[in-house]
Amino acid sequence: MTVSSSCFTGLRRLLLGLLGCASLAQAFPPAPMFTIHGIARDSFGWALKASDQATVVVRQNGVVIAEAAVDERPRAGENFRLQLPMDTNPADPYRTGAQTTGTLLSIEVRFPNATLPVSSLTASSRTVGQPAGSSFIDFTIGADTDGDGIPDSWEWWQLGEAGIGPGDPRWSLATLGGGDFDQDGTSDHIEYLAGTFAFLNSETLALKITGWHEDGSALLSAFVVVDKTYRVEFSADLKDWTRTDVRQDSPTAQAQTTFTAADTREVSLYSPASIGRTNLFYRLVLVR
Numbered sequence: 001m002t003v004s005s006s007c008f009t010g011l012r013r014l015l016l017g018l019l020g021c022a023s024l025a026q027a028f029p030p031a032p033m034f035t036i037h038g039i040a041r042d043s044f045g046w047a048l049k050a051s052d053q054a055t056v057v058v059r060q061n062g063v064v065i066a067e068a069a070v071d072e073r074p075r076a077g078e079n080f081r082l083q084l085p086m087d088t089n090p091a092d093p094y095r096t097g098a099q100t101t102g103t104l105l106s107i108e109v110r111f112p113n114a115t116l117p118v119s120s121l122t123a124s125s126r127t128v129g130q131p132a133g134s135s136f137i138d139f140t141i142g143a144d145t146d147g148d149g150i151p152d153s154w155e156w157w158q159l160g161e162a163g164i165g166p167g168d169p170r171w172s173l174a175t176l177g178g179g180d181f182d183q184d185g186t187s188d189h190i191e192y193l194a195g196t197f198a199f200l201n202s203e204t205l206a207l208k209i210t211g212w213h214e215d216g217s218a219l220l221s222a223f224v225v226v227d228k229t230y231r232v233e234f235s236a237d238l239k240d241w242t243r244t245d246v247r248q249d250s251p252t253a254q255a256q257t258t259f260t261a262a263d264t265r266e267v268s269l270y271s272p273a274s275i276g277r278t279n280l281f282y283r284l285v286l287v288r
Contacts, residue, residue, distance in 0.1 A: 030087060032086060032132035035083050035084075035133070036137060037078050037136060038123075039077075039288045040056055040079055041139065043151040044151070044153065046227065048070045048079055049079070050069070054069070054070040054109050055068065055069050056070060056082060057107070058084065059105065065085070066085075077258065079288065084099045084105075085098045088131070101129060105127075116141040119143055119144035120150065120151070121137060121140075122137070123138070123139075148178055150177045152173060155177060158181075159175060182198060182201040184200075191203075193286060195226075207284035216276065217251055217270045218273065218274040220268070220282060221269070224264065224266075226264045230258065230260075231285045232244050232282060234283075236277070245257055245272065246271050
């Protein structure tokens, strides 16, 4: 049996066509998910909890592309985590809602009876990053009409607690937010995040070395606020920082890398990082 050259040509074209289709089908496969995680806060700066029945919703052009229920329990330092579908072909995504690097998204929080917008947001990136990447976002819901990153409701509350009311020239959103109202070295914005009062310089996010335990552990003191989560870090050069386990109130208490305050008070912390080391610096980090 003989086969003409025209048949070979036809077969070759068919094979090339199939190979071309295969190459096209494999050119833009679904990419690994992009993760958005972080802390969603209410208008007073408190991290939302699972009991609040809140859901973080991500939209693009008004369409919901991902959502996740708020839950502080799975991972320390965050109360929501969601994943965005990714595609490497912006012109022809493999599914509706698939994202490409550089896309700008909008975020809101849905409650059983209302959906609230984000008033302020701090993020490692405000756009979708590379497939398999992630972005940590810390945001607050509620109105922020003066754009200082602090919800209006918290500022009015702080002014009222400080004895400032209508008729006082300081009764203005401009009084707080842009500086350090009580001059304690902690900005109003950090006071808001930390849950401390912006008008009390006795309350501030700070850490002090107060002594040494007989085993060489550093004895530290910090003012903590109920339900806030913290960690302690140390450094020898103020450049590179390392987390250290701490024991609360007793050198024999259980060591913790992060701890959540059970009430608002001055707490003693023992850090073993100083054992066998000298000239260390310490800092208190607000996790959420």
